[in-house]
Amino acid sequence: MKLKAILVFLFLVVGLIYGDEKATKTSKAKESSEICKKCKCNPDEKVINCSKKGLTKMFTVDDWSALEEVGDEYEILRMDHNLLDEIDVPFPTLKSALKIIDFSHNKIKKIVKNAFTNLSYVEEIDLSYNDIPTEALKPNVFEGKYSADEYEPIKTLKILKLSFNLLHNFDDDIFEHVMHLQELHLDNNPLQVIHPSLMSAFSDIPQLTYLNLSRCELKELPDSIFHPFKALKVLDLQGNLFENVPTKALYYAKNVRELYLDDCPIGDLNEKNSFPVMPNLEKLSMTYMQKLRKISHGAFAGLEKLKELRLSNNHHLSSIEDTAFTFKKDDETETIWPPLRKLSLDNNNLTTLTSDVFIKWEEMEELHLHDNPWICDCELNYVLSHLMPIVNRTTPHLIEHIKCAEPPAYKDRQLMELKNEDYHLRCLDKYGRHPENDSALLVALLIGVLLGIPLTFACILIFKRLFGERKGAAKYSRAFYKRADMQDDMHI
Ligand SMILES: *[C@@H]1O[C@H](CO)[C@@H](O)[C@H](O)[C@H]1NC(C)=O
Numbered sequence: 001m002k003l004k005a006i007l008v009f010l011f012l013v014v015g016l017i018y019g020d021e022k023a024t025k026t027s028k029a030k031e032s033s034e035i036c037k038k039c040k041c042n043p044d045e046k047v048i049n050c051s052k053k054g055l056t057k058m059f060t061v062d063d064w065s066a067l068e069e070v071g072d073e074y075e076i077l078r079m080d081h082n083l084l085d086e087i088d089v090p091f092p093t094l095k096s097a098l099k100i101i102d103f104s105h106n107k108i109k110k111i112v113k114n115a116f117t118n119l120s121y122v123e124e125i126d127l128s129y130n131d132i133p134t135e136a137l138k139p140n141v142f143e144g145k146y147s148a149d150e151y152e153p154i155k156t157l158k159i160l161k162l163s164f165n166l167l168h169n170f171d172d173d174i175f176e177h178v179m180h181l182q183e184l185h186l187d188n189n190p191l192q193v194i195h196p197s198l199m200s201a202f203s204d205i206p207q208l209t210y211l212n213l214s215r216c217e218l219k220e221l222p223d224s225i226f227h228p229f230k231a232l233k234v235l236d237l238q239g240n241l242f243e244n245v246p247t248k249a250l251y252y253a254k255n256v257r258e259l260y261l262d263d264c265p266i267g268d269l270n271e272k273n274s275f276p277v278m279p280n281l282e283k284l285s286m287t288y289m290q291k292l293r294k295i296s297h298g299a300f301a302g303l304e305k306l307k308e309l310r311l312s313n314n315h316h317l318s319s320i321e322d323t324a325f326t327f328k329k330d331d332e333t334e335t336i337w338p339p340l341r342k343l344s345l346d347n348n349n350l351t352t353l354t355s356d357v358f359i360k361w362e363e364m365e366e367l368h369l370h371d372n373p374w375i376c377d378c379e380l381n382y383v384l385s386h387l388m389p390i391v392n393r394t395t396p397h398l399i400e401h402i403k404c405a406e407p408p409a410y411k412d413r414q415l416m417e418l419k420n421e422d423y424h425l426r427c428l429d430k431y432g433r434h435p436e437n438d439s440a441l442l443v444a445l446l447i448g449v450l451l452g453i454p455l456t457f458a459c460i461l462i463f464k465r466l467f468g469e470r471k472g473a474a475k476y477s478r479a480f481y482k483r484a485d486m487q488d489d490m491h492i
């Protein structure tokens, strides 16, 4: 009994001391540092959260040293959603190994040189959603510390986000200090053209694996733009102004695994407007393409590893030819299909889908066919018998939106209902598209044939009579002409 009591007492004391120590530590931080007074400091998660605090100024060197006195170490600094219009003081040398710095959603127009030089551990800098103009972004902004083998590098910087700014060009040497970049976000800047200086800047960052150039008002890409990026895996080009697939540029994107080309005014795809051989492409997204009506032979030839294809919300897309995805390898005769596992064809203007577009349908993990004006005739039997069970297995929640638009008898009927009722879809006649009238047509045909026999006899009879009469008429006219001829002679 006594021992137990003593133990409980000891636990309590230890707990109290420990808890007290922690409490004084945080309160000390709060009292003594301006930074933790204004922001939420969370030493356990190593986050200084200054998000949405109405800040207009960077912290001073004194602010930082007051914070450092407490002894807590931080890795993440969130300064997003504030009113900073300038990064006007470089970060001082800190005990904390700051890894992520988020300055997004401010009004930054200027950045002091050597702003990040002292941050020897920084891995990610987010400057997106600011007002940074081309002139404000100089190579020395990203200058690091002296190193014998590289030019004042920030070797640790892997991710740089510059999305949603006012950048239309870049200095040739903008990346000379951050040559180990792996992720670069340049999307939503008014680039309009990829200038030679940006091309030259790109050659400094060969380790890039992710490049976001979406919504940069680009009409075309220089042929060799992706040539420096041997490791590029994710490429986002959506929302640009390409009217054709940038075939030549993509030719050098040999290792890209994910490609986004959504919302570009790219026209019909065919052998001329097609993808180059992209031997590693696994995911391709082309949604909201306003100009895409037809996908024909050869459009996707050469995407031999394609696993996921998103072709939805292309409201004018009405046909996909069955050889759009097939191809043959050099000097081989065997036809190759991509090993597709996920396919989205929803919200298009498709009326039919042939089974030969892909093979191995049964290996599909996702299949979206809903919201298309399907014509439920015999051509759709394969969809009904083979693909509906796959949809039912993989994406059943949308199955009720797979409906017939035609023929009138099946209008707005769900394909699933037709399947459950074991329908076998009939072929439509060329003009009427009314298979429900087929029986009437058959009866009409039968009546026609039955009436035809006596009618033929009747015709023969009438013909014989007419033939006789015509003989008479011919005689009469010959006599008339003769008389006229005689009259002519008399005039002369
Ligand atoms: C930071 O604080 C803001 C509000 O002040 C909050 O919405 C956000 O979730 C916090 N973020 C983190 C990572 O703690």
Ligand SMILES: *[C@@H]1O[C@H](CO)[C@@H](O)[C@H](O)[C@H]1NC(C)=O
Residues within 6 Å of the ligand: 090, 091, 092, 093, 113, 114, 115, 117, 118
């Ligand atoms: C780096 O840190 C030191 C010491 O805190 C400071 O004097 C200096 O101004 C900082 N900035 C640069 C660019 O070196």
Ligand SMILES: *[C@@H]1O[C@H](CO)[C@@H](O)[C@H](O)[C@H]1NC(C)=O
Residues within 6 Å of the ligand: 163, 187, 188, 212, 214, 234, 235, 236, 260
């Ligand atoms: C590219 O950036 C846009 C806008 O910031 C974003 O919506 C999109 O998801 C990014 N693309 C990829 C592949 O991460």
Ligand SMILES: *[C@@H]1O[C@H](CO)[C@@H](O)[C@H](O)[C@H]1NC(C)=O
Residues within 6 Å of the ligand: 315, 316, 317, 318, 349, 351
């Ligand atoms: C869909 O295709 C039909 C022909 O099958 C065409 O008449 C119609 O205009 C197309 N709709 C759109 C939105 O392109």
Ligand SMILES: *[C@@H]1O[C@H](CO)[C@@H](O)[C@H](O)[C@H]1NC(C)=O
Residues within 6 Å of the ligand: 389, 392, 393, 419, 420
């Ligand atoms: C669809 O799947 C459910 C169960 O997942 C099953 O009960 C139903 O019979 C399936 N329908 C068809 C037509 O395969």
